[in-house]
Amino acid sequence: MPARGLDTQGHRLSHSTGGTKPLSSCRRNWGDARFGRRLLQRTYQPGRMRALTLTPGQPRAAHLAPHAPHAVVRWDGRRWKLVAIVDNLAAAQALMRPDKPDPELW
Template identity: 40%
Template sequence: MDDEPLKDWAERRDAKIGRLRAVSVVPGNGPRGSHLRPEAPRAIERWNGHSWEPHGFAANLAEAKAIIYAETKEPPAPGPVPKPLGTGTGTGTGKHRKPQAPRTHGDGRAPA
């Protein structure tokens, strides 16, 4: 097995201590994504190495981002945008593609 040494795992875990996140404060099973209801209040939570603990409160998403990204002054840049599914030409070479059979006329002759 390729188990990671405990020392490496502990270093990765400890590097995340102090990380902040914003959680929407909505009743019941309401929207969970940050982009949904940006005007909703947010609870700011801090990772202590074992669980998320209350850290603060923000009136909306913009205020929450200002608290979370206070050190960097701006949120992280988004990564590359993936190509939407189904926009290809269908001529890909991936393993899931079946090889295209040569076209023939109904009598078995190849087209001219």
């Protein structure tokens, strides 16, 4: 019979899970959930814009087909909404970041 507060493998049990999971796994899961929430909050902020390549087949990264048409979409907090369809990646980037200056010439 295991000691009180330990499972059959000798792990300390968590009180918050009703004593069914080892404490170390509860901490690990909590950190994963917290990281996931923080990542989603940063990634999907209202107003965020993306450029989606409009090519047949599987979705691909925009830089792999820079001359293909792109759809520019904006996250409104619940779903992605179409803003415009442009001719290429450069036009999409100009639409998404209008105040970004051109690179300096050397």
